[in-house]
Amino acid sequence: MKLGRKLWQIFGPLIVAAVAILIIMLLPANSRPVSKDTLYKASNSLSANVLKGEELKNQAFSSGNYVPFIGSSELSRIDPFHPSVLAEKYDRGYTPFLLGAPGTQSLTHFFSVQGMSQSLKHKKAVVIISPQWFVRRGARPNMFGFYYSPLQATSFLEGAKDNETDRYAAYRLLQMPSGKSDTVVHSALLQVAAGLPLTDFQKFYLKNIKGNILKNQDNFFSRFSIRDRNNAITSGEERLPSDYNFTVLDDLATQLGKGETKSNDFEIKDSFYKRQLKPVEAKLQNSQTHFNYEFGPEYSDFQLLLSEFNRLHMKVLFVIPPVNQRWADYTGLPNTTLQNFDRKITYQLRSQGFNNIRDMSADGAQDYFMQDTIHLGWRGWLDMDQSVRPFLKHTTVKSIHYKMDDHFYTKSWQQAPASSVPDLIANSEANQ
Amino acid sequence: MINLQPYENPQYFFYLLIGLLPIIIGMLYQKRFRWYESLFSLVFLFLIFDGSKISQGIAIIGYTVYETLVTWWYCHYRTKENSKNKTGVFILAVFLAILPLIFVKFTPLFVDGKASIFGFLGISYLTFKVAGMIMEMRDGSIKEFHLVKFLQFLLFFPTISSGPIDRYRRFIKDYDRVPTQEQYLGLLQKGVHNIMLGFFYKFVLGYFFGTVLLPNIEHLAMLSRHNFLGLSWPLVGVMYTYSMYLFFDFAGYSLFAVGISYMMGIETPINFNKPFLSWNIKEFWNRWHMTLSFWFRDYIYMRFVFFMMKHKIIKSRITLANLGYLVLFLIMGIWHGETWFYIVYGIFHASVMILTDAWIRYKRKHKGWFPSNKFTHVMSVVLTFHVVCFSFLIFSGFLNQLWFGIR
Numbered sequence: 001m002k003l004g005r006k007l008w009q010i011f012g013p014l015i016v017a018a019v020a021i022l023i024i025m026l027l028p029a030n031s032r033p034v035s036k037d038t039l040y041k042a043s044n045s046l047s048a049n050v051l052k053g054e055e056l057k058n059q060a061f062s063s064g065n066y067v068p069f070i071g072s073s074e075l076s077r078i079d080p081f082h083p084s085v086l087a088e089k090y091d092r093g094y095t096p097f098l099l100g101a102p103g104t105q106s107l108t109h110f111f112s113v114q115g116m117s118q119s120l121k122h123k124k125a126v127v128i129i130s131p132q133w134f135v136r137r138g139a140r141p142n143m144f145g146f147y148y149s150p151l152q153a154t155s156f157l158e159g160a161k162d163n164e165t166d167r168y169a170a171y172r173l174l175q176m177p178s179g180k181s182d183t184v185v186h187s188a189l190l191q192v193a194a195g196l197p198l199t200d201f202q203k204f205y206l207k208n209i210k211g212n213i214l215k216n217q218d219n220f221f222s223r224f225s226i227r228d229r230n231n232a233i234t235s236g237e238e239r240l241p242s243d244y245n246f247t248v249l250d251d252l253a254t255q256l257g258k259g260e261t262k263s264n265d266f267e268i269k270d271s272f273y274k275r276q277l278k279p280v281e282a283k284l285q286n287s288q289t290h291f292n293y294e295f296g297p298e299y300s301d302f303q304l305l306l307s308e309f310n311r312l313h314m315k316v317l318f319v320i321p322p323v324n325q326r327w328a329d330y331t332g333l334p335n336t337t338l339q340n341f342d343r344k345i346t347y348q349l350r351s352q353g354f355n356n357i358r359d360m361s362a363d364g365a366q367d368y369f370m371q372d373t374i375h376l377g378w379r380g381w382l383d384m385d386q387s388v389r390p391f392l393k394h395t396t397v398k399s400i401h402y403k404m405d406d407h408f409y410t411k412s413w414q415q416a417p418a419s420s421v422p423d424l425i426a427n428s429e430a431n432q
Numbered sequence: 433m434i435n436l437q438p439y440e441n442p443q444y445f446f447y448l449l450i451g452l453l454p455i456i457i458g459m460l461y462q463k464r465f466r467w468y469e470s471l472f473s474l475v476f477l478f479l480i481f482d483g484s485k486i487s488q489g490i491a492i493i494g495y496t497v498y499e500t501l502v503t504w505w506y507c508h509y510r511t512k513e514n515s516k517n518k519t520g521v522f523i524l525a526v527f528l529a530i531l532p533l534i535f536v537k538f539t540p541l542f543v544d545g546k547a548s549i550f551g552f553l554g555i556s557y558l559t560f561k562v563a564g565m566i567m568e569m570r571d572g573s574i575k576e577f578h579l580v581k582f583l584q585f586l587l588f589f590p591t592i593s594s595g596p597i598d599r600y601r602r603f604i605k606d607y608d609r610v611p612t613q614e615q616y617l618g619l620l621q622k623g624v625h626n627i628m629l630g631f632f633y634k635f636v637l638g639y640f641f642g643t644v645l646l647p648n649i650e651h652l653a654m655l656s657r658h659n660f661l662g663l664s665w666p667l668v669g670v671m672y673t674y675s676m677y678l679f680f681d682f683a684g685y686s687l688f689a690v691g692i693s694y695m696m697g698i699e700t701p702i703n704f705n706k707p708f709l710s711w712n713i714k715e716f717w718n719r720w721h722m723t724l725s726f727w728f729r730d731y732i733y734m735r736f737v738f739f740m741m742k743h744k745i746i747k748s749r750i751t752l753a754n755l756g757y758l759v760l761f762l763i764m765g766i767w768h769g770e771t772w773f774y775i776v777y778g779i780f781h782a783s784v785m786i787l788t789d790a791w792i793r794y795k796r797k798h799k800g801w802f803p804s805n806k807f808t809h810v811m812s813v814v815l816t817f818h819v820v821c822f823s824f825l826i827f828s829g830f831l832n833q834l835w836f837g838i839r
Contacts, residue, residue: 003460003613010621014628018446103651142833146647183435187484201434280658 026208029215034059034223039066043097044084045227046076051099051108052149053222054115054215061119066097067395068120070109070305071128073102074321074375078232081253081381083126083388085236090244094392096126103143105133106301107172113308114159115152121312124395126388128319129302131293131341131361132374138297141176148178151214153185154206160192164406165307167193168300184210246386253378257368266326272372286332293341294418299348303408306354310404315397317356318349319384322364327373338364340418343425348413350424353402358387359425435483436476437553438593439688442635445627451476452695459616459697469696473589480553480592488552495532495555499562500582502528503569507577510569522570529566533559541770554592556767560727561586565600567731574600581607590692594685596703596723606698619694626691634684642677649673650830662834671825678824679707682721708820711812712792713784716820724764733760750789757785768827777827784819 034042034056042056043066050056060066069075069083075098078084083096099112109127113120133139153173160166170192173179180186188202198206239256241248263270268277277284309316320342323333342361349357360383363369371377376384407413436444451472458465481489506525509515536555539548565582568574585603611619649669656664686703693700703722710716717725733756739745746752758779765778795802802808825831 003617006617007460007620010617010624014624102655142647142650146651183437183440187435190484276658283658 025213025216027216029212029219031055031059032219038223038226039063040095041228041230042223042226043095044078044229044233046098046101046229047225047227048101048147049222050226051101051104051112051147052151053218054151054155055218056222057097057099057112057116058119060097061116061123064395065093065095067094067123067392068113068125069096069098069100069128070113070125071098071100072104072130072133073100074128074130075100076102077371077375077377077381078229078236079371079377079381080236080239080256081249081378081385082233082236083381083385085233085240086381086385088233089237089240092389092392094395100128101147103140104147105130105139105144106298106305107139107144107169108147110169110301110304110308111149111152111156113305113312115149115155117159117308117312120314122314122397123312124315124317124392124397125309126317126319126391127305128321128376129345130321130374131323131338133302134293134296134298134341134345136292136296138301139176141178144176145178148176150182150185151211151218153179154211154214157185157188157192157198157206158203158211160198162195162197164409165304167195168409169304172297172301172304182210246382249382250379253382254368257378261368266324266330266373267368267370268324268327268372269377277373284331288328289332289334291333291337293337294344295415297414299344299414300409302345303348306349306352306402306408307404309354310352310402313397313400315356315400316354317358317387317391318354319358319387320345320361321374321376321380321384322361322370323374324370324372325365327370328364343418343423344416344421346425347421347423348408351422352404352408356391358384360384434479435485436479438476438480438589439630439634439685442631445688448476448692452692455696456620459611460613462610462613462616464610464697470584473584473587476589477587477592485553487549491550491552492555495550495552495558496583496586498532499529499558499586500579503562503565503582504577504579506566507569507574510572511575511577517570522566525566525570526563529562530559537767538770554594557591557593557595557597558586560595560597560724561600564597564727564731567735568600588693588698590696590698591689591700594682594689595721596686596689596701597727598698598700598723602701603698611697616697619697619699623691623694626687626694630684630687630691632684633680633687638677638681638684641673642681646670646673646677650833653830653834657834662831667825667834670828670830671821674828674830675821675824678828679704708817709813710816710820711809712816713781713788713819716816717781717785720820728760728764732763733757736760750793753789754786757782761785771829771832773826773829773832777823780823780826784823 039056039060042050043060057068061068084098086092087094087096099109156166156169160170170189174186174189174193179189184202184205188198188206191198191202239252241252257267260269260271261267261273264273264277266273323338327333328335338361342359346357346359349355360380363380363383366379366383368378369376369380369383371380436447438444454465454468455472458468477492478489481492502525506521509521509525510517532550533555536548536551539551565574581604584607585598585600588598588603591598649666652666653662653664653670656662656666683704690700690702701723703724705719705722707716707720710719717729736759737752737756740752740755746755761778761782762775763778764781765775768774768777
């Protein structure tokens with residue numbers, strides 16, 4: 001009797017705690033509706049936990065009003081002409097849901113989009129493709145790890161099939177430290193990469209244990225700690241006239257740009273210039289002569305994202321932003337760097353039937369087009385809106401067909417020089 | 433194939449508890465089911481090294497056979513009648529014992545950064561145990577080679593991946609005896625306490641610092657990498673966050689290993705004793721990763737100093753001690769890996785040790801010059817903490833990433 005009591009003293013609290021945790025985490029994951037305000041806040045928060053979760057995004061896209069705007073650091077440049085501000089001010093029928101932050105690239109977006117597949121079927125989306133993603137070694141493992149979502153990885157594994165897309169996605173995840181963080185996930189990835197089906201245990205663990213726990217965590221927690229950028233949007237709206245008139249807005253953009261770039265000759269926003277460039281300006285002169293965006297795994301990672309758009313029958317507007325020409329001249333970035341990238345990515349898009357492309361790569365010399373070195377600002381955002389506005393008149397699509405080509409997953413495509421690729425850029429303007 | 437890495441997640445403890453139940457019940461009735469203990473250890477060892485880790489599994493089997501032969505041979509040499517106890521043979525035995533570790537540790541340096549195929553999780557810690565045994569055989573403190581006990585000690589599974597490093601004679605004393613019910617209940621209680629505290633350390637605090645906070649701060653620090661030497665406030669944040677992560681992750685892990693050992697009736701020594709309350713660096717090394725630093729102290733530092741004194745190579749005790757520190761910490765640095773930051777970490781700690789000794793001598797010479805009270809004590813704790821955190825920033829390798837973009 002005494003032994004029993006002593007044992008209970010030792011193990012009792014442990015058992016009670018374990019049972020309580022098991023009950024909470026293994027409860028079937030039910031989605032709990034999030035308030036409209038929270039969804040709106042999440043749509044322009046750019047917070048990592050929003051991107052990594054599924055619940056908030058799914059609720060937003062199921063509601064019908066939200067359109068994914070997929071990109072990276074430029075999305076955080078919220079000035080009066082930012083897509084979120086324009087949509088809100090001029091009561092467009094859509095609200096951009098910003099997906100991306102500094103460091104997110106194609107692979108992160110692939111896992112994020114496939115995680116919310118049902119709610120995006122037959123929808124439209126906008127993708128801003130940064131040329132800077134396409135450096136030779138592709139996504140940095142630590143950056144990828146920063147936005148890696150175990151939840152999206154389990155959803156991927158649950159639905160993985162023996163096709164080139166899923167094998168390549170598994171192979172890429174295995175190259176990242178993130179892919180090794182859970183042993184079951186790791187071994188499941190090895191199997192998918194090898195084209196083998198998952199075992200019953202793996203399926204059970206991924207769906208009912210790990211997946212369920214992660215879904216519960218997502219449901220419980222991801223609605224908290226969302227960064228609030230509503231003030232930036234509201235203050236942007238306040239500076240805009242009540243009617244949408246391109247010429248008037250373009251003048252305003254020029255005027256605002258001029259006012260905020262007085263400190264330098266590059267037409268770079270003063271605050272950015274003072275903080276990021278001025279201290280190292282001399283060092284950066286002619287520092288980019290060797291930059292190249294023509295080769296590397298990012299091209300195949302981008303193909304993953306395209307195949308996801310195909311699977312979900314989505315219609316997508318692709319925006320190719322320029323770089324600030326004045327800054328490029330100073331740093332010695334050759335024009336061919338961007339042109340080669342443009343030619344290759346345009347071929348990858350067009351040859352498979354992705355024909356909605358807004359190619360701004362030649363517009364980098366226009367005044368107040370870029371907010372800083374590589375990010376769209378004032379007139380650049382407004383210019384992009386000339387494509388976004390007509391494209392999003394309707395936010396759904398009935399049927400759309402692409403001709404996907406697995407060649408884009410190969411090393412030979414990753415290594416193909418732009419000069420060997422048919423030039424389809426000329427068609428772009430005609431189809432716009 | 434199910435593969436389970438030791439203590440990687442809370443589920444692991446659930447499986448462990450199931451395996452431990454017969455041992456716990458037996459011990460409560462003063463019985464050690466030795467065959468079951470061996471089976472339990474084998475099963476969990478198997479689960480570490482199966483599936484995708486099978487090459488490591490083969491490596492550990494080969495390693496075990498090899499080390500068994502080396503140890504058996506040296507013990508045979510030392511225990512036969514009129515053993516000459518030659519220094520040359522002893523050095524050969526130690527060299528043979530650590531040869532696999534040297535080989536595995538230096539492979540990445542010569543083969544393009546690739547890990548050796550002979551490596552496996554925990555090879556360092558097993559090698560420390562064997563090398564320790566051989567030195568004690570040389571001294572005559574270990575007088576027999578018992579195959580089963582040797583294997584039980586070497587492959588004791590709770591501590592296999594990263595220690596704490598036990599000593600053979602201490603381990604066998606526990607292994608040979610069965611605690612009374614009262615003693616065992618005490619061990620159980622301590623074991624559960626250690627494991628729960630370990631949960632809090634590793635899965636709450638370690639997770640918070642390492643997984644939640646650290647990537648964000650590293651991200652910020654990387655954004656400022658164009659500054660002079662990459663210096664920025666976020667870099668200072670990386671330094672403290674990484675230090676906290678390192679401590680809570682490793683201390684948590686060590687608590688698990690100690691806790692599980694207790695449940696098996698083995699009182700594995702503790703590895704951490706409030707290291708951040710140390711008032712100087714010497715005290716720090718008495719409280720941080722204790723079994724490793726004691727191992728280095730007893731088997732490298734002391735042996736080195738004795739050897740030098742015996743052969744009168746260096747007369748000055750101060751020079752000798754300083755040289756000893758340098759040898760100890762250089763070896764420790766190289767053992768962590770052949771990168772500049774591990775070696776700089778070693779040299780840094782050796783330098784701080786040497787400076788600390790000099791300071792203590794200076795204070796002793798000038799008694800009464802310096803006050804010693806609560807305030808000075810707190811000051812030295814704070815100072816030591818910052819010096820240690822700085823050394824961990826070097827150790828983390830983050831500077832390598834920050835300065836050279838290498839990860």
